[in-house]
Amino acid sequence: MAEPLRIALAGLGTVGAGVIRLLAANGDLIARRAGRSIEIVAVSARERGKDRGVSLDGFRWLDDMTEFAALDEVDVVVELVGGSDGPALALARKALAAGKGLITANKAMIAHHGMELAALAEANAAPLRYEAAVAGGIPAIKGLAEGAAANRIERIYGVLNGTCNFILSEMATTGRDFGDVLAQAQALGFAEADPAFDIEGTDAAHKLAILAALAFGTRLDFPSVDVTGIDRIRAGDIAQAGALGYVIRLLGIADCEDGADTARLFQRVAPCLVPVSHPLAGVTGAINAVVAEGNFAGRLLFQGAGAGDGPTASAVVADLIDVARGNVPPPFSLPVASLAASAPADPGHRRNRDYVRFMVDDRPGVLAEITAAMRDAGVSIESFIQQGHPDERDGRPVLVSMVTHEGPEAGVAKALSLLDGSPSMVEAPLVMRLLG
Amino acid sequence: MAEPLRIALAGLGTVGAGVIRLLAANGDLIARRAGRSIEIVAVSARERGKDRGVSLDGFRWLDDMTEFAALDEVDVVVELVGGSDGPALALARKALAAGKGLITANKAMIAHHGMELAALAEANAAPLRYEAAVAGGIPAIKGLAEGAAANRIERIYGVLNGTCNFILSEMATTGRDFGDVLAQAQALGFAEADPAFDIEGTDAAHKLAILAALAFGTRLDFPSVDVTGIDRIRAGDIAQAGALGYVIRLLGIADCEDGADTARLFQRVAPCLVPVSHPLAGVTGAINAVVAEGNFAGRLLFQGAGAGDGPTASAVVADLIDVARGNVPPPFSLPVASLAASAPADPGHRRNRDYVRFMVDDRPGVLAEITAAMRDAGVSIESFIQQGHPDERDGRPVLVSMVTHEGPEAGVAKALSLLDGSPSMVEAPLVMRLLG
Numbered sequence: 094m095a096e097p098l099r100i101a102l103a104g105l106g107t108v109g110a111g112v113i114r115l116l117a118a119n120g121d122l123i124a125r126r127a128g129r130s131i132e133i134v135a136v137s138a139r140e141r142g143k144d145r146g147v148s149l150d151g152f153r154w155l156d157d158m159t160e161f162a163a164l165d166e167v168d169v170v171v172e173l174v175g176g177s178d179g180p181a182l183a184l185a186r187k188a189l190a191a192g193k194g195l196i197t198a199n200k201a202m203i204a205h206h207g208m209e210l211a212a213l214a215e216a217n218a219a220p221l222r223y224e225a226a227v228a229g230g231i232p233a234i235k236g237l238a239e240g241a242a243a244n245r246i247e248r249i250y251g252v253l254n255g256t257c258n259f260i261l262s263e264m265a266t267t268g269r270d271f272g273d274v275l276a277q278a279q280a281l282g283f284a285e286a287d288p289a290f291d292i293e294g295t296d297a298a299h300k301l302a303i304l305a306a307l308a309f310g311t312r313l314d315f316p317s318v319d320v321t322g323i324d325r326i327r328a329g330d331i332a333q334a335g336a337l338g339y340v341i342r343l344l345g346i347a348d349c350e351d352g353a354d355t356a357r358l359f360q361r362v363a364p365c366l367v368p369v370s371h372p373l374a375g376v377t378g379a380i381n382a383v384v385a386e387g388n389f390a391g392r393l394l395f396q397g398a399g400a401g402d403g404p405t406a407s408a409v410v411a412d413l414i415d416v417a418r419g420n421v422p423p424p425f426s427l428p429v430a431s432l433a434a435s436a437p438a439d440p441g442h443r444r445n446r447d448y449v450r451f452m453v454d455d456r457p458g459v460l461a462e463i464t465a466a467m468r469d470a471g472v473s474i475e476s477f478i479q480q481g482h483p484d485e486r487d488g489r490p491v492l493v494s495m496v497t498h499e500g501p502e503a504g505v506a507k508a509l510s511l512l513d514g515s516p517s518m519v520e521a522p523l524v525m526r527l528l529g
Numbered sequence: 530m531a532e533p534l535r536i537a538l539a540g541l542g543t544v545g546a547g548v549i550r551l552l553a554a555n556g557d558l559i560a561r562r563a564g565r566s567i568e569i570v571a572v573s574a575r576e577r578g579k580d581r582g583v584s585l586d587g588f589r590w591l592d593d594m595t596e597f598a599a600l601d602e603v604d605v606v607v608e609l610v611g612g613s614d615g616p617a618l619a620l621a622r623k624a625l626a627a628g629k630g631l632i633t634a635n636k637a638m639i640a641h642h643g644m645e646l647a648a649l650a651e652a653n654a655a656p657l658r659y660e661a662a663v664a665g666g667i668p669a670i671k672g673l674a675e676g677a678a679a680n681r682i683e684r685i686y687g688v689l690n691g692t693c694n695f696i697l698s699e700m701a702t703t704g705r706d707f708g709d710v711l712a713q714a715q716a717l718g719f720a721e722a723d724p725a726f727d728i729e730g731t732d733a734a735h736k737l738a739i740l741a742a743l744a745f746g747t748r749l750d751f752p753s754v755d756v757t758g759i760d761r762i763r764a765g766d767i768a769q770a771g772a773l774g775y776v777i778r779l780l781g782i783a784d785c786e787d788g789a790d791t792a793r794l795f796q797r798v799a800p801c802l803v804p805v806s807h808p809l810a811g812v813t814g815a816i817n818a819v820v821a822e823g824n825f826a827g828r829l830l831f832q833g834a835g836a837g838d839g840p841t842a843s844a845v846v847a848d849l850i851d852v853a854r855g856n857v858p859p860p861f862s863l864p865v866a867s868l869a870a871s872a873p874a875d876p877g878h879r880r881n882r883d884y885v886r887f888m889v890d891d892r893p894g895v896l897a898e899i900t901a902a903m904r905d906a907g908v909s910i911e912s913f914i915q916q917g918h919p920d921e922r923d924g925r926p927v928l929v930s931m932v933t934h935e936g937p938e939a940g941v942a943k944a945l946s947l948l949d950g951s952p953s954m955v956e957a958p959l960v961m962r963l964l965g
Contacts, residue, residue, distance in 0.1 A: 119679060126862055127678075231829060235668075242559070243559060243844075375806075375810075389842055391833060393666065422856070427561055
């Protein structure tokens with residue numbers, strides 16, 4: 094058997110401890126599969142003494158994780174510290190510059206600095222892999238970059254944030270409102286104390302930007318992702334969607350049109366209405382799923398646990414096995430220099446069916462006002478629902494929702510601008526697209 | 530850019546023509562992703578003159594495909610002829626012996642001769658890959674052997690035959706009986722004129738045996754797969770299952786227990802009851818799906834088109850891209866010499882909940898006879914359903930079904946042996962396990 098692959102582990106939170114446990118439990122099997130053993134030689138974290146439920150005996154301890162880059166006995170650095178910048182980025186730069194491999198679960202760092210790090214990896218012939226950064230334990234990066242490599246990818250989309258999916262699933266099951274379910278998710282550990290990063294869609298946007306670059310061969314463009322979170326969704330929206338045969342999922346969706354000079358990249362994270370017959374409608378709880386539509390393969394779906402120490406460790410170690418086996422394609426499938434520049438697509442021309450929801454004062458003329466605005470903007474209404482029975486109307490705001498026929502996004506945007514400032518509107522209307 | 534990867538294509542049916550179309554449509558993209566172009570240099574098929582909708586200009590034609598093995602200008606042979614033996618096997622042996630790579634979509638050949646071919650590939654340092662042999666366009670082999678490589682696989686199962694799944698889905702949607710729907714499937718091209726290979730489960734068994742060897746690191750053992758087809762399923766079974774919250778799917782299921790000396794490998798293809806909430810319940814029509822349960826990753830699902838020229842070509846070319854990139858792990862993930870011997874597991878000790886259906890003469894005492902047999906065999910009944918309203922009973926056979934509490938398979942087998950030869954039984958009882 095060949096020489097062991099020697100790794101240094103930076104960050105000993107739940108995922109770092111998971112990697113240690115996984116290598117202890119499955120190490121013999123992994124050595125047989127990889128053709129060589131994978132051995133942890135050094136570790137680093139903020140606090141040395143903390144009890145993590147795993148033994149650190151036999152691993153060299155460094156207080157300064159960036160010193161891994163200088164250790165001759167380290168082949169690959171595994172970065173599980175997190176954060177787009179700071180120590181994680183400093184470590185990544187130093188490790189790659191020193192020709193060490195870098196395996197990371199850090200979606201924020203890859204979304205922000207993936208191009209720089211990939212160029213550094215190429216320049217130093219150092220492996221850079223990040224399967225665990227997208228969709229936890231699911232081999233979505235591998236499925237896309239290798240499994241679907243024969244295809245022009247026409248669209249990529251998926252359920253990319255387990256916290257949001259847990260909340261939306263729970264709202265649907267219990268009929269409870271967003272705030273209630275968020276509090277429960279926090280109590281159960283499915284949502285952070287500060288949940289903004291998840292529920293505002295930023296985490297999903299990081300993952301989507303990475304998938305889009307891989308799928309379309311474009312340079313990473315995280316800042317252009319159009320992001321809407323789930324915090325404005327009401328129990329009433331979920332009920333209305335259900336009555337129409339849809340469930341609500343926070344989706345990341347991307348596609349790319351070849352332009353005259355630059356590709357037009359569309360990237361959006363937003364809650365969408367998904368038909369109950371679609372595979373993503375069955376993705377409940379903290380599960381993630383990624384769909385890639387290839388021009389020959391058709392629709393491929395990859396589904397599994399989107400987070401958690403075991404699944405994330407599984408993805409990290411899968412990357413290590415690939416490095417041990419010598420399967421090291423370019424980090425973004427193509428060499429960085431040949432990734433295409435892109436500009437954000439103008440969404441105004443995109444044609445969708447939209448769910449539009451209004452919270453309105455229940456008084457005469459409100460529906461006429463809404464329908465007139467739609468008419469004046471050229472928006473055709475497919476169905477229209479006013480929630481609540483007449484005898485329950487006691488001056489409280491009423492939820493009114495509609496589904497439009499397919500039309501350009503600009504149409505609905507114009508209609509809503511016509512209603513802007515209307516005294517009938519208790520809050521801004523909420524638009525969610527129907528997954529087509 | 531490196532030298533092209535030069536391929537010879539044996540078999541120009543729908544998949545072969547699909548590979549030609551795919552390389553023509555996506556060739557530039559593939560060359561960028563693989564770092565080198567993939568070029569067809571020679572082709573062979575039974576009839577030279579046939580119109581296949583693709584041009585063969587520029588490809589060398591050979592009447593005898595086994596001569597590919599002797600061509601210096603060929604790096605990889607793509608075998609799309611089919612059949613477990615005969616010309617396909619002769620070509621595979623000669624190509625690998627000559628050190629050529631072999632890419633195949635031939636599940637029967639791999640299921641029967643995979644060990645021999647893998648050994649030959651290793652001995653000659655020749656790549657051997659067969660992604661297209663299992664689950665069409667889905668990168669299930671890659672997902673399992675690479676994506677889930679860090680895991681001990683606890684169970685692998687899936688919907689592996691699109692024809693059967695189409696028939697079962699259609700029976701469920703329309704309420705029609707098996708024979709009717711099979712005839713429709715044949716008319717639509719979803720089933721062969723001789724459908725035995727699909728509906729009796731043989732095709733799914735080929736795929737399951739391949740997945741099991743990969744998942745558990747055991748030698749291929751196709752002959753030991755316990756196979757039951759779908760031809761005995763009645764519309765009444767689907768209705769009963771539906772009433773209980775289940776759908777019927779033909780599943781391939783495998784797991785493996787470490788034994789004292791040899792591993793105990795369980796491999797079964799049989800129609801099963803799948804809870805409507807399970808992801809496989811949503812796999813309808815000609816779609817395939819593979820589930821791998823890893824000891825760290827948890828449940829991973831890979832889903833997509835299980836057949837068709839485009840998806841199958843996508844899988845074939847993904848293998849070619851891997852070869853072009855130099856990603857060539859051992860054909861069965863481990864070197865052949867280190868694959869474990871296995872013996873078939875004794876299913877009698879396995880604990881399941883079973884659906885058992887009887888077609889009986891409608892006369893006094895039949896239910897007492899069945900329930901007595903269950904009691905005498907120690908089988909505990911969870912629910913019991915007799916189909917049909919009393920006023921419809923006019924001496925025609927009646928469908929009676931039950932679901933057992935969890936118990937050993939041997940219990941139900943014993944109960945059925947007690948009923949063997951009973952004049953009340955119009956046909957042999959049908960047993961389907963509930964997916965747990």
